Amino acid sequence: MNDDDRELERLMNDQLDGVATPEDSERLNRALESREDARLLYRKLGGVFTGLSRLEMEEPPASLKQGVLRAIQAMGEPVPARESWLHSITALFRERPGFGRVYPFAAGAALGVLAFAVLTGNLMTRPGVDSRPFTGTMAPLPLDGVYRHIGSHDFVLRDGHVLAEVLSGKEGLVARITAKAPLGSSVVVSFDPAGWSATGVRQDRVGNDVMLGTGRLSIRMLTLGQSQYLLYLARKGPAGSPLRIAIQSPDGSAQGELDTGTLRSGS
C-alpha cells in the first residue's frame, strides 16, 4: 500500500466516522469518481458500518445493579488509599529538619530490622488483623499423592458453594478451599497460631483478595466463577486443633469446623 492509498483509506474512515472536514469529503468524492478500486473499498467499509449498526444496544439485566450494590453493602466503604509505612517514616524525616542528621542512621537501622525480621520469619507471626494483601503464589508445594484426604465440609449457598477440605502430609496439612460464591462474599479459614504456622498459600485464579494474617486466611470474592486456594500449615504443637471456616455472603452466613485429629497420631 502506497502513501496515496493510505491517505485514501484515512479519508474513507474519517468520512464514515463523521470526522472528515469538508475539504476531505471533497477529496474523497473526487477519488471515488475516478477510481473503481476506491469505490469497491468504500462500499465494503460502508457495509461494515451498516452491519455493526444492526447490532443494537441491549439493555443490561436489572440484576446487574442489584448484584453490585448488594456486594458493596456486604463489603463496606471503599478503603482510602494508604501510604506505605516506609513512605510515612521518610516523610517524617523530610518534613522535620531536626531529624535530617539522624535520617541515614535511622534508615540503616530500619533496613537492618527489616532484614532481621525477614530472615527470622517474624513478619509471618506479626500479631493483629490481616494486613498483607496476597497475589500470586507463595511457597507453592506440590499437591500430589503424598497428601491424604482426611475431611471435608461442603457449604451450599443460595448462589454458589464452598468446599473446604483438609489433606494431610508429612510436612503438615493443607486446607483446600474451592469456592464459587457471589461477589463480595468472604471465606475465612481460622487456625490456632500456637498449633499451626502457615507456610504458604496458593491460588489457582488471581483476581480475588487473599490475605494471610496471624491464625487466619481471608478470601474476598471480587470475581465470579470458581476459584481454588491451598493453605499450607506446618504443625507447631503436639496436638492438631481444628480449622474453622466462616463464610459471609450477601445472602447470609455459614460456619463449620474441620477436624485435623488424625494428625495427632502422627500421620
Add this chain to the structure above:
Amino acid sequence: MNSPKVLSPRQLSGDSPVVGVEEREEALLDRCLQGDGGAFGELIDRYQRVLFNVSLRMVGNREDALDITQTVFLKAYQNMASFDRRHKFFSWVYRIMINETLNHLGRSRRTEPLDETFESGALRPDEEWSQNRLRERIQAALLELSNDYRQVIVLRHFAQLSYQEMSGVLEVPEKTVKSRLHTARQLLGGIFSKYGIALT
C-alpha cells in the same frame, strides 16, 4: 459504474455519551468516597448500559457480559480511592473493563467457528427471525477478530468513544488507534464476505 454517494456523517463523532457530565461526576465521586452507596448507584446507572454492551460485544454472550460488568463496577468501587482525579473517570472504568474482558477471554476457550447449520442460514418467513440470524452472524464475525482489533471496533462503534478517548483508554497513541481501527474494519469486511453478509 456510478460512484457511491459519500454517506452523511453518522452520529459517531467525538461527542461520547459520557462527555459533558464531568462536573456532576466529580461530586458523585466525592460522595462515593464518603461511603454514599446511592452515589455509586448513580454511577452504575450512568455507565452500566454502555459497559454491558461493550462487554457483550467483546465476549458474545449476556451471561458472561453480566459477570464481567459486575466485576468491573466492584473493582472500581474498591479502588475508588486510588483513582487519579486528574484523569477522566470513564477512561479509568473503561480500562478496567478492557482488562477484565481480556482476562475473561484469556481464561475461556477460543471462539468456535460457525457450524454448518449456522452458516446455511436457512430462510424462514419470519422477518424478525431472519434479522436475529443476521445479528448473530455479525456478532460471530466480530468475535473472529483478534482481541486488539475487536476492542477498537467495540469502543468506537458501541461505546462511541472518539479517537482521543480511545487513545486514553487503551494507552496507545491516537495514530495507533486510527490505524488499528482501519485495519480492523478491513478485516471485518473480509469476514462479512466470508459469511455471506452483504450490506451496503
